[in-house]
Amino acid sequence: MVDIDPWSSDVSTDYDRIIQQFGLSSVPLAEIPNPSLHHRRDIIFAHRDLGNILQAHARGDSFGVMTGLMPSGQMHLGHKMVIDQVRWFQEQGADVTIAVADLEANATRGYSLAECRRLALEEYVANYVAMGLDPEKTQIYFQSSRPIVQRMGFTLGKRTNLSEFEAIYGFQGDTNLAHVQAPLVQAGDILHPQLEEYGGLRPIVVPVGVDQDPHLRLCRGLAGKTNWFNVIERKNGGLRITVSVMVENQSIVAADKSSTAAIFTQIIDAVKTLGYGDIMADAKHGIVDLPAATPKDRYPVRMALLTLERSLGGPGLLQPSSTYHRFAVGMTGGKMSSSKPETTIFLNESLDKMEKKFKRSFSGGQSTVEEHRRIGGNPDVDVAFQYLLFFFEEDDAALEEIRRAYVSGDLLSGELKAITIEKARAWLTELGEMRDQNAHLINQFLADDAQN
RNA sequence: GGGGGUAUAGUAUAGCCUGGUAGUACUACCGGCUCCAGACCGGUGGAGGGGGGUUCGAAUCCCUCUGCCCCCA
The missing domain is CATH 3.40.50.620 (HUPs)
Incomplete structure (x- = not known):
């Protein structure tokens, strides 16, 4: 990894x-x-x-x-x-x-x-x-x-x-x-x-x-x-269908010459419905070529073959x-991890706790105001900025403006944190309200076999 | 089926033999410095798997249960 x-x-x-x-x-x-x-x-x-x-x-x-x-x-x-x-x-x-x-x-x-x-x-x-x-x-x-x-x-x-x-x-x-x-x-x-x-x-x-x-x-x-049938790209263009003979399907796709031929007829029928005129079948080598097919056709061909496989009794997966x-970077600057509460915000975090976490989050600012004004901040490592980017600022233009101001040094780290805290506060508050309002819907999300 | 090892704080560990206030590092928390955070400096928390026994006193010795690891068959 x-x-x-x-x-x-x-x-x-x-x-x-x-x-x-x-x-x-x-x-x-x-x-x-x-x-x-x-x-x-x-x-x-x-x-x-x-x-x-x-x-x-x-x-x-x-x-x-x-x-x-x-x-x-x-x-x-x-x-x-x-x-x-x-x-x-x-x-x-x-x-x-x-x-x-x-x-x-x-x-x-x-x-x-x-x-x-x-x-x-x-x-x-x-x-x-x-x-x-x-x-x-x-x-x-x-x-x-x-x-x-x-x-x-x-x-x-x-x-x-x-x-x-x-x-x-x-x-x-x-x-x-x-x-x-x-x-x-x-x-x-x-x-x-x-x-x-x-x-x-x-x-x-x-x-x-x-x-x-x-x-x-x-x-x-x-x-x-x-899969009983494979779809690969041909070296000289188009797609190639091959039959995969395995223990599970041997008796169906390769029992004898006539059953093999029958399978190939079905493969050809299946791809014909997709509109390919040029189909080259070679039962002897176990292949069907579609020279005119493009890589994008792989999906419909695959689907047609899986449908065929299912009709023949295969899993068709x-x-x-x-x-x-x-x-997103963790709040302390390292990895975000559920086993380290200080590295993330929980969805039911209290607003106070959330604010504290942001206030002590890693920043991309400089050591002093003077230096920050002169050099500017680094939004790529700044937790407050990253969390706007990942979670809280939907508006691309607004985000870009914040980035510009931070990089230029106009915006201080403390000020950036205040912006993020406000956004996070609004989001957490609304989420909490939605949780309460929609609690009665929970059962509707459960499948039949998940009901009590 | 048989044998051995091991269990200490959120994490990693020391102490056990030779019983006497459980130590260290990181983390967490608080303060200083910083616009804020980090780094740095200062400080504060938090622990011997469960049950039983021996003892004035058990993390330490004994028994047992449980978990984990290893070896033999």
């Missing part, structure tokens, strides 16, 4: 390196409809397969967003960032599925399932509701009362092994097995919304921070390995898409 140096003024370099190292893609701002503050400010800086989501959106097809919560501790600003993204996807038309990882919290943190439920509703869901998610389009469930996610985790476990877990998570011989099961159940969480019972085949996006990428990599790998956001 790349270390992120919070002191570096040139943060983009680090994130560029992450993109390269993890094989992520940059976010195509121009293609994002109604870009949010996070997009405009490059806070959401990378993605995997976001194109699937954008295409589904453009076509008017359904798509979903998935997130989870671990019912332990308190919600803080780091959580707000994810919920803001979930809400944005919802506003663009996504259905929302939220997993309460109560099994995981129970196994690894020692909370009873009853405690998990209480904490999830009172601390987490209450804030989700307050932050404006739409109860009509949001389904919250508990891992413990949706056994299918455990079963999927079990089944998907066949596609990986301890060596991979060691490589991805650094697990070793002394690792508690609860930690081994958790990512598998989580893969079940992420993939199960595609099941017919939970909305059917459609792209699902998971917005996370880069530190969560290992989970996504695992989940995408597991889903991909179950689409790899989840993901987006990655930068982390």
Whole structure:
């Protein structure tokens, strides 16, 4: 994992390196409809397969967003960032599925399932509701009362092994097995919304921070390995479909010559409906080529093949898409961490406490007024400025004006802190009011299997 | 199935053998310096897994339970 140096003024370099190292893609701002503050400010800086989501959106097809919560501790600003993204996807038309990882919290943190439920509703869901998610389009469930996610985790476990877990998570011989099961159940969480019972085949996006990428990599790998048909880019242009023969589908796709031929006919029929005239099938080598297809066609071709796979009895799972956001700097200048209360603001923080935290937050100002006027402040490391950027100042022009004044030395650190405190005060106050006003809606967010 | 080790503050640890006010570092909190914060200087908090025993007195010795780690089969 790349270390992120919070002191570096040139943060983009680090994130560029992450993109390269993890094989992520940059976010195509121009293609994002109604870009949010996070997009405009490059806070959401990378993605995997976001194109699937954008295409589904453009076509008017359904798509979903998935997130989870671990019912332990308190919600803080780091959580707000994810919920803001979930809400944005919802506003663009996504259905929302939220997993309460109560099994995981129970196994690894020692909370009873009853405690998990209480904490999830009172601390987490209450804030989700307050932050404006739409109860009509949001389904919250508990891992413990949706056994299918455990079963999927079990089944998907066949596609990986301890060596991979060691490589991805650094697990070793002394690792508690609860930690081994958790990512598998989580893969079940992420993939199960595609099941017919939970909305059917459609792209699902998971917005996370880069530190969560290992989970996504695992989940995408597991889903991909179950696919009966692969879509790859041809060396000389177009797309190539290959058939993946495995124990599970051998009797269906490759029992004998006639069944193989039948499968190829179905593949050709499936892609024909997408409008490709030029289809070159080579059953002997197990490939179908679409020389005229473009990389963008990968999504509809993939969807057609997954639909075919399902009709043949396969799981037909689409790899989840993901987006990655930068982390706001912690209030003390280091990392933001829920286990260190002094590094963040809780969503139910008292106004006094919030003000105190900002007053003692790390600044990018100079040692004396004279020096500050002369040299100016550094907004890149200034907590008060960063929190306006990440959370509290919606207006780009206003933010830019503050940045200009701070850099020039016109604005002192103390004055900047006062601005941020006022913004945070307004936000926290409103959030508290919304929590109270909307508390009665909490049950509407719960899926049927999450009701008491 | 058998054997060994270990449990001290939010974190990392010292003290245990040889019983006598539990020490240190970071963190937290307060003050100084700073426009504010950091850095720096000064100060203040906070701890021996649970139960039992021995003893005037147990973190320390003994038993037991629990958790964690390791070895053998």
